[in-house]
Amino acid sequence: MKLLRLLFIFLSVPLFAQQGGMWIPSLLEGMNETEMKNLGMKMSAQDIYDINKSSLKDAIVHFNGGCTSEMISNKGLLLTNHHCGYSQIQKHSTLENDYLENGFWAKSLKEELPNPGVTATFIIKIEDVTDKILAGVNPEMEEAERQKIVEANIASTVQNSPKEKYQENRVRTFYEGNQYMLFVVETFKDIRLVGAPPSSIGKFGSDTDNWVWPRHTGDFSLFRIYADKDNRPAEYSEDNVPYTPKHFLPISLDGVAENDFTLVFGFPGSTDEYLPSIAIDQVINTINPARIAIRDEALAIVDKYMRADPQIKIQYASKFASIANYWKKWRGETTGLKKSDAVGIKKEQERQLTQEIKKKGKTSEYGDLLPQFETYYTQIEPYKLAREYFTETVLRNVELLRTAFQAYQLKNSFEQRGEQSFDDRRDNFLNSARVKYKDYNTQVDKEVFEALIALYAKKVPAQFLPDSFKNLNVQTLTENVYSNSAFVDYDKLKNLMEGDAETVIKNLEKDPGFQITKELADAYFNKVAPDYEALDLKIKGLERDYMKAMMELSPKDARIFPNANSTLRVTYGQVKGYSPADAIYYEPVTHLEGVMEKYVPGDYEFDVPQKLIDLYNKKDYGQYAEDGKIAVNFIGTNHTTGGNSGSPAIDAHGNLIGLNFDRVWEGTMSDYYYDPSLSRNIMVDIRYVLFIMDKYAGATNLIDELKLVHPKKEKSKKKKK
Template identity: 60%
Template sequence: MKLLRLLLLLLVFQVQAQQGGMWIPSLLKGMNESEMKNLGMKISAEDIYSVNKSSLKDAVPHFDGGCTAEVISDKGLILTNHHCGYDNIQSHSTVEHDYLTNGFWAYKMEEELPNKDLFVTFIIRIDDVTEKVLSGVASLTSEADKQKKIKDNIAELSKTSPKESWQENSIKTFYDGNQYILFVTETFRDVRLVGAPPSSIGKFGSDTDNWVWPRHTGDFSLFRIYADKNNRPTTYAADNVPYKPKYFFPISINGLKENDFTMVLGFPGTTREYLPAVAVEQIVNTLNPAKIEVRDATLKVQNEFMRKDKAIKIQYAAKNSSISNAWKKWIGESKGLKKANAVAAKRQFEVDFQKKVIAAGKQGEYGNLLADFEKNYTEINDYALARDVFTEVALRNTEILNLGYKLYQLEQIYNTKGEQSFNDRRNNLINGLGDFYKDYNTTIDEKVFEKTIGIYANTYPKQFLPSTFENINAAVLANEVFTQSQLVTYEKVKVLLTGDSKTVLESLNKDKGFQVVKIMADNYLKTVAPKYDEINLRITATQRTYMKAILELSKKSDRIFPDANSTFRVTYGKIKGYKPNDGVIYEPFTYLDGVIEKYIPGDYEFDVPQKLIDLYNTKNYGNYGVKGKMPVAFIATNHTTGGNSGSPALDANGNLIGLNFDRVWEGTMSDIFYSPEICRNIMVDIRYVLFVVDKFAGAENLIKEMKIVAPKKK
C-alpha cells in the first residue's frame, strides 16, 4: 500500500511538472525547486541563480536581443543556433567566400570575424520593484494617467537604482502589470564569429522541416565574446581580449534516455497564456489567416527565384527565413489550438473563474471582466484585422513599401520636429540604406508587391479601405510603381533625398512608390490606429485586472507563471515522445541515419555534404556516437517559445546536453495554450554539435577549450 501511494505521488509530481511554465530564476526556491528535484534534478535553486557566487545564470547571455546563448569555455566561447547567427554569417558571405553554403571555421583566434552591431547581455541581478513602480498609481482614475505614472516611475528607478558604471538597469512588467522586476545587466558589443557548419547541416530541412518532428538539423553556430583588459564590456577593438566568464557549462556526452530530467534557461520572447476565449477565437479565425495569406504569397515568389539563382539565394536567405519562420508557426499554432479545443478549454476556465469570483464575494470587483472582454474584442475585431494586414503588407513583406514608410516617417518628423531633426534622420537613413540595397532585388519585390497589394485590397476591411485601392489591377499598379518610382535603386534614392527639406518633400510626394505608401499609411494612422489604440487600452486594463483576479483567487498549486517577455526564465520537464495524431507515435530521439534517409543531392533543403556522408558510411563518430549511431536531436516537455532559440538544454547535474532550437508544429500553440500531451521543444544533441566541430570541421582547437564530461570507463 505504501508503495502504491509513493507511485501515485510520483505520478502527480510528473503530471504537474509537465504543465508548462516559464519561471523567474530568482524565485525558484519552494514549489519549483521541489518539482525539479522530484523530476530528478540534483542541483539546487541557488546553483541556478545566485548573486553571492557564480551560478548557471552567469553562463547564459541574451544573444543579439532575440536569441539565447551559452558560454562553453573559460575564453568566452559561446554556442547558439545557426539561425540566430544567420545574419552575421550571411554578412560575411559572398559568392567567392560562401560561408552559408560551405561553413566557416576559425582555427585560431586571429581568424575570428567581428560582427557589426552584434551584442550579448548577461543578467547580474534580479530585484522585485513592484511597490516602487506602482507608487502613486492607485489614486489615479484615468488609465492613460496610470500608464504615464508607471512609465515615469520606471524611468526614475532605472536611473537611480544602484549599478556599476558599465552596467544597465532595465525594468520589466510581469503578470500584465501586476508585478515589476528590475534587471541589472552587462552588455558586450565585441562578439566575433568562430564557427558555423554549412547550411546543409545548420539549416538542413530548411522550411519543409521547420517546426516539425522528426528533425535532423545541426542548428548551431559558435561565437566568442571579447572584453577590455579589465574584463568589462566594450565595443570592438583589435586589442580586446577573450572574455573570462564567471561560469561556463561543462558538456556531457554521457548519453540520454526517455524520461531524463531536462532544464532550459533562456530569454523567451512573448507568450499570452491568460488571454480570454474570445481573444483566442479571434486569433484562430481572423488574424492568423490574414497574416498567413500575405506571407504565403511572399514566400512563393521569393522561393521561386531563390531556387534558380545562387546569388539571390544568398541575398534573400535571412529575409526569407525570417518571413517563413512566423508563417509556418502561425499555421501550426492555429492547427494546435483547434486540435486541443483551446477555445472550449478557455471557456471552461472562465466558467470556473466566475464561480470563484462569486464564492469570494468579489462580483463588484471582478464580476464584469468576461463581459467586458466580449464587448471590447468584438469592437476591436476589424481594427485589429486592418492593423495586421497593413503591418504585414507595408512593413514586413513588401520591401519597397517598407522603405517608403521610412520616408513617410521622415516627412512626419519634419512636420512635427522641424528642419534639424529632418536633416539628422535623412542623413542616418541615407547611410543605412546601403545595407538594404545590398540585399534588394527589384524583380522579386515587384512580384511580391503585385501579390501583397492585391491581398491588401481584398482583405483590408472595406469600411477602411482607401478609395484608391477599390477595384485595383494589382499587376498594372506594380508595373507603374516599379517603372516610375525612384525607390528602386540606392543611387536614385540618394538623388531623391538631396536638397533642402522643401525640395526633398516635394520630390517625395511626386514619386509613385511614395504616393502608394502615403495613402496606405495616412489611412491606417488616421482611421484605424487611434480607435485601435483606444479599444486596446481598455483591453489592457481589463487584462491587468483579470490577471490580478487569477492570482488572487488561485492556489499556489495552480502554477500561475508569468507570461514570457524576453526576460531570463527557467523551464523544466522530461525527455519524452508524443502522439500528435491517431495511430502516430513519435520517439524522442533522431539520428544521422535520418539525415541520410532525407538526402536529396543538390536540393535546396535536403542536400548533404560529401564529408558528412563519408563519416556516416565509415561510422567515424569518435566519442560522440552510441552503439554505431550518431544522435542528432531530441525532444522534451520544456515550455519554450521564440527567444529560447539557442538556449542551453541541461541535465540533472546542470551539464550541457543540447541547445534548444524549435518546437513541434502541433505544439506551437504553447504561446497561447500549453498542452503537456503535444507541446514539445526540439533540441540539437550536444554530441552532434561536437561531432561536427571535431570530425567534420577538424576544429580541435575549439574542442580543447571545452570541459567535456565523458562516460566513466568500466
C-alpha cells in the same frame, strides 16, 4: 487534463503537475525547486541563480536581442543556433566565399569575423520593484492616467537604481502589470563569428522540416565575445581581447535518455497563456488566417526566384527563412488550438471562475470582466485585422514599402522635431539602406508588391483603405512604382535624399513609391491606429484585472507563471516522446541514420555534404557516439517559444547536453495554451555539435577550449566503489 486548469482552486487534483511554465530564475526556491528535484535535478536553486557568486545565469546570454546563447569556454566562446547567426553568416557570404553553402571555421582568433551592431547581453541582477512602480496608483484611475504614473515611476527607478557605469537598468512588467522587476544588465558589442556548419547541416530539412518531428538538423553556430583589457563591454577594436565569463557550461558527453531531467534557460519572447476564449477564437478564425494568406503569396514568389537564381538565393536566404518561420508556426498553432479545443476549455474555465467570483463575494470587483472582454474584442476585431494587413504588407514583406515607410517617418520627424532631427535620422536611414540594398532584387520585390497590394485591397475592411483604392488598377500601380520610384535602387535613393529637409520632402512627395506608402500609412494612422490603440488599452487593463483575479482566487501553491516577455526564464521538464495521433508514437531521439534516409542529392533542403556521408559510411564518430550511433536531435517537455532559440538544454548537474531550436508542429499552440501531451521542444544533441566541429570541420582548436565531462559515468563509478 490541460495545464491552465491548474490555475483555479476549485478544480480537482491536476495531472501533469510538473509540466509547463516559464519561471523567473531569482524566484525558484520553494515549489519550483522541489518540482525540479522530483524530476531528477541534482542542483539547488542557488546553483541556477545567485548574485553573490557565479551561477548558471552567468553563462546565459541574450544574443542580439532576439535569441539566446550560452558561454561554453573561459575565452568568451558563445554557442547559439545556426538560424540565430544566419543573418551574420549571410552578410559575410559572397559567391566566391559562400559561408552559407560551405560553412565557416576560424582556426585562430585573427580569422574571426566582426559583426557590427550585434550584441550579447548578460543579466547581472534581478530585483522586485513592484511597490516602487505602483506607488501612487489606485483602482479608480482611468487606464491612461494609471499608465502615465507607471511610466514615470519606471523612468525614476531606472535612473536612480544603483549600477556600474558600463551597466544598464531595465524594468519589465510581469503578470499583465501586477508585478515589476528591475534587471541590471551588461551588453557587449564586439561579437565575432567563429564557426558555422554549411546550411546543408545547420539548416538540414529547411522549411519542409521546420516545426516538425522527427528532425535531423545541426542548428548551431559559434561566436566569440570580446571585451576591453578590463573585461568590460567595449565597441569593436583590434585591441579587444576574448571575454572571460563569470561562468561557462561544462559539456556532457553522456547523452540523453527518456525521462532524463532537462532545464532550458533563456529569453522566451512572447506568450499569451491567459487570454480569454474570445481572444483565442479571434486568433484561430481571423488573425492567423490573414497572416498566413499574406505570407503564402510572398513566400511562393520569393521561393520561385531563389530556386532559379543562385545570387537571389544568397540575397534572400535569411529574409525567406525569417518570413517562412512564423508562417508555418501560425499554421501549426491554429491546428493545435483546434485539436486541443482550447476555446472550449477556456470557456469552461471562465464559467467556473465566474462561479468562484460569486462564491467569494468578488462580483463588484471582478464580475464584469468577461462581459467587457466580449464587448471590446468584438469591437477591436476589424481594427486588428487591418493592423495585421498593414504590418505584414508595408512593414515586413514588401521591401520597397518598408524602406519608403522609413522615409515617411523621416518626414514626420522633420515636421515634429525640426531640421536637426531630420538630418540625424537621414544619415542612419541611408547607412541602413546601403546594407539592405546589397540583398535587394527589384523584380522579386515587384511581384511581391503586386500580389500583396491586390490582397490588401480585397481583404482590408473598406472603411480603412486609402481613398485611391476605390478604383485601383494594381498592375498599373505596380508598373508605375517600379519603373519610376527611386526606392528600387540605392544610388537613386541617395540622390533623392540630398539637400535640406524641405527639398528632400518636396522630392519625396513626387516619388510614386513614397506616394503609395504615404497613402497606406496615412489611412492606417488616421483610420485604424487611434481606435485600435484606445480599445487595446482598455483590453490590457482588463487583462491585468483578470490576471489579478486568477492569482487572488488560486491557492498559494498554484503554478501560475508569468507570460514570456523576452526576460530571462527557466523552464524545466524531461526528455519524452509523444503520440501525435492514434497508433503513432514518436521516439524522443533521432540519429544520423535519419539524415541519410532523408538525403536527396542536389536538393537545397535535403542535400548532404560528401564529407558527412564519408564519416557516416566509415562510422568515424570519435568520442561522440553512443552504441555505435550519433544522436542528432531530441525532444523534451520544456515550455519554450520564440526567443528560446539557442537556449542551452542543461542536465541535472548543470552541464550542457543540447541546444534548443524549435517546437513540434502539434504543440506550437503553446504560446496560448500549453498541452503537456503534445507540447515538445526540439534540441540539437550537443554531441552532434561536437562531432561536426571536430570530425567534419577539423576545428580542434575550438574543441580544445571546451570542458568535456561524463557525469553519468562518474556517478556509475562512485556507485561501484
